[in-house]
Amino acid sequence: MKHLLSVTDLDAAEATALLDTADRLKQALLGREVRKLPTLRGRTVITMFYEDSTRTRVSFEIAGKWMSADTINVSARGSSVSKGESLRDTSLTLSSMGADCVVVRHPASGAAHRIAAWTDRDRAVTGIHTSVVNAGDGTHEHPTQALLDAATLRERLGGIAGRRVGIVGDVLHSRVARSNVFLLATLGAEVVLIAPPTLLPVGVEEWPCRVSAELDAELPALDAVMMLRVQAERMHGAFFPSSREYAIRYGLSPERAALLPDHAIVMHPGPMIRGMEIAPSVADAPSSAILGQVRNGVHVRMAVLYHLLAGASS
Amino acid sequence: MSLVIRNARPYGEEPVDLLVEDGVITEIGAGLAGPEGAEVLDGAGQVLLPGFVDLHTHLREPGGEESETIATGSAAAALGGYTAVFAMPNTDPVADSEVVVEHVRRRGEEVGLVDVHPVGAVTVGLEGQKMAELGTMANSRAQVRMFSDDGRCVHDPVIMRRALEYASALDVVIAQHAEDHRLTVGAQAHEGVVASRLGLTGWPATAEETIVARDCALAREAGAALHICHVSSARTIDVLRLAKEQGVRVTAEVTPHHLLLTDARLTSYDPVNKVNPPLRTAADTEAMRTALAEGLIDVVATDHAPHAAQYKDTEWAAARPGMLGLQTALSVVVHTMVEPGLLDWRGVARVMSERPAEIGNLPDHGRPIAVGEPANLTLVDPDGVWTVRGENLASKASNTPYEGMRLPATVTATILRGRITARNGEVA
Numbered sequence: 034m035k036h037l038l039s040v041t042d043l044d045a046a047e048a049t050a051l052l053d054t055a056d057r058l059k060q061a062l063l064g065r066e067v068r069k070l071p072t073l074r075g076r077t078v079i080t081m082f083y084e085d086s087t088r089t090r091v092s093f094e095i096a097g098k099w100m101s102a103d104t105i106n107v108s109a110r111g112s113s114v115s116k117g118e119s120l121r122d123t124s125l126t127l128s129s130m131g132a133d134c135v136v137v138r139h140p141a142s143g144a145a146h147r148i149a150a151w152t153d154r155d156r157a158v159t160g161i162h163t164s165v166v167n168a169g170d171g172t173h174e175h176p177t178q179a180l181l182d183a184a185t186l187r188e189r190l191g192g193i194a195g196r197r198v199g200i201v202g203d204v205l206h207s208r209v210a211r212s213n214v215f216l217l218a219t220l221g222a223e224v225v226l227i228a229p230p231t232l233l234p235v236g237v238e239e240w241p242c243r244v245s246a247e248l249d250a251e252l253p254a255l256d257a258v259m260m261l262r263v264q265a266e267r268m269h270g271a272f273f274p275s276s277r278e279y280a281i282r283y284g285l286s287p288e289r290a291a292l293l294p295d296h297a298i299v300m301h302p303g304p305m306i307r308g309m310e311i312a313p314s315v316a317d318a319p320s321s322a323i324l325g326q327v328r329n330g331v332h333v334r335m336a337v338l339y340h341l342l343a344g345a346s347s
Numbered sequence: 348m349s350l351v352i353r354n355a356r357p358y359g360e361e362p363v364d365l366l367v368e369d370g371v372i373t374e375i376g377a378g379l380a381g382p383e384g385a386e387v388l389d390g391a392g393q394v395l396l397p398g399f400v401d402l403h404t405h406l407r408e409p410g411g412e413e414s415e416t417i418a419t420g421s422a423a424a425a426l427g428g429y430t431a432v433f434a435m436p437n438t439d440p441v442a443d444s445e446v447v448v449e450h451v452r453r454r455g456e457e458v459g460l461v462d463v464h465p466v467g468a469v470t471v472g473l474e475g476q477k478m479a480e481l482g483t484m485a486n487s488r489a490q491v492r493m494f495s496d497d498g499r500c501v502h503d504p505v506i507m508r509r510a511l512e513y514a515s516a517l518d519v520v521i522a523q524h525a526e527d528h529r530l531t532v533g534a535q536a537h538e539g540v541v542a543s544r545l546g547l548t549g550w551p552a553t554a555e556e557t558i559v560a561r562d563c564a565l566a567r568e569a570g571a572a573l574h575i576c577h578v579s580s581a582r583t584i585d586v587l588r589l590a591k592e593q594g595v596r597v598t599a600e601v602t603p604h605h606l607l608l609t610d611a612r613l614t615s616y617d618p619v620n621k622v623n624p625p626l627r628t629a630a631d632t633e634a635m636r637t638a639l640a641e642g643l644i645d646v647v648a649t650d651h652a653p654h655a656a657q658y659k660d661t662e663w664a665a666a667r668p669g670m671l672g673l674q675t676a677l678s679v680v681v682h683t684m685v686e687p688g689l690l691d692w693r694g695v696a697r698v699m700s701e702r703p704a705e706i707g708n709l710p711d712h713g714r715p716i717a718v719g720e721p722a723n724l725t726l727v728d729p730d731g732v733w734t735v736r737g738e739n740l741a742s743k744a745s746n747t748p749y750e751g752m753r754l755p756a757t758v759t760a761t762i763l764r765g766r767i768t769a770r771n772g773e774v775a
Contacts, residue, residue, distance in 0.1 A: 119657065119661060120661060120662050120665070121660060121661065139662065140664070141662040141663055141664035141665060142535075142545055142546035142547050142616070142663060142664070143545065143546075143547075143616030143662060143663045144662045144663075146615070146616045147616055147661070147662050147663070150615070150617070170546070171546050171547075171664065172546035172547075172548075173545055173546030173547075174546070208546060211544070211546060234543030234549075235538050235539055235540075235542075235543055235549055235551075236539050236540030236541075236542075236543045236544075237543065239540045240544075
């Protein structure tokens, strides 16, 4: 693995290997007083965030630090980006400083692909190799989120193949949904997208999943339901009439959560808008895997850095 | 000044010799000697066509000289076989007054490689609010015959209606960039399977179709000439068919890239493929080719849109839309239309020279290859094959989507009023 730009970079064996590594790292750290492995000592990981983020940025930083990598955070604000530097120049600058890995979050779909293309082109001249990890690009993908969701499903349901996962809400604008649909399909899960037609992308029928507009009809047969955040600005785009109607039709209320089978889990990539797409009591119930997702995020990102930087896929 | 063209095949038909004197074809026959001291061009049995006319070029001057100038764009035009180009008004300042259009016209004359006809803006500053002084521009030294807010759609139906009505008395054509911008807010790519997977906001084909339908209705009522820029969607063809059957004075162009390229190229996120309207599906390119062959689409226009590297070598969303077109247009037309048998050389002359000259109201271009006609001519080697390299093109920018492609047919000479402007890949 050279870069992690899209979940389609991974076949089932590679994705499973990453999840297995994440499990092993989790076990290795369990109960340790000093949570520090020497694995990536001397390696430099730079996070480059052009969008606000708490969990993803911190999660990558912790993942790097727990493996003794030197992690450095760059955000668009307070950097040369605010002086008008291009994405190409910023990324080549950081790669030239010796970054072994650049973790990038950017509002433009495909930004991580472009950075990988630029650094690969530069590598031909300098010989410096920089791995690029996509930490969320526009409305395209968020591969480590899908991997941590897969880790959580595996942990809580005992497996992924054959399980039915519902993804509810703003699929159109969701990089989480895209990464999950394609990764879960690769791993043999059955995915159902549940959303009003206005929040589904054109051509979604070509994706490896089923589509439904009726949440109540789907819930009793789901092994997991993944709620997507609904961004306030969508209200102005006439995607649905009101937040009230959205909450009534697609929000996961306690009554609706009761339609799920007993073993089913509730997931959310965060940040949650309590009372909109998910009721507080549902988010905090024992069936909720939301904080487990966050915990698994660190181990999955450790596994990704490990596979990229320590050449550990073998 | 005399020129003898030996052994050239007009429209790919029987080889002849032509004598050109003072910019006019004075004799066509076999074994013409010409006067002493006449320049001789060996046609080598190649195809002779009327010089190409491009209704849709961005020369970027004034204001965008880091991407193209009238000099570099004229060179690209001559090398591509063009003898006349229409320069779009989205410059800085905008070509919305006689001052700017006369400047562009004069710069074109000074360079002298191709007739540069400025297109005037329909509205002041391309802002869609207030009609520009169409009559003053039409009667200026620049003799503006086409008006467009290209790059932007004249969106307000009242402004569009008035512009069509007003233009009908001036004998000029309004060229519309058909895009309902309310349907394309934030649009980055053709709305479809590819854009959805890539997370690129979609540009729905309906945004083109609905404006074309509206404007055909407005043009019918006004009795005005309407030209549709860069048709990209198969659905738009159906609207054009209906309008033409009803006698609406509507004409349409397709770009070479919409004849050949599809949104399947977008998966690399390389913005060299970003263009407006966007590359669409294989079904759309197929429909474009058929419509061009049938005449529902009248002409090929390049939408030559140079952008310096800093505007293209960026993330997709930040990149400017547009691609080079002047030097690759003929080859793409040969590849997509001539090789599959959809057009013969007469057809190429029609869509690249004769019809564009009619639409743009240029009496001296797109004329028959006959005695007494102006010698605006292009010599094409139909068996030539070349590999496109952006850095070797004459444009200042090198944003060609055809980089590395091997394409058929080469322009071996371009003749403007009897003077050779380009020969064997070199500006003359």
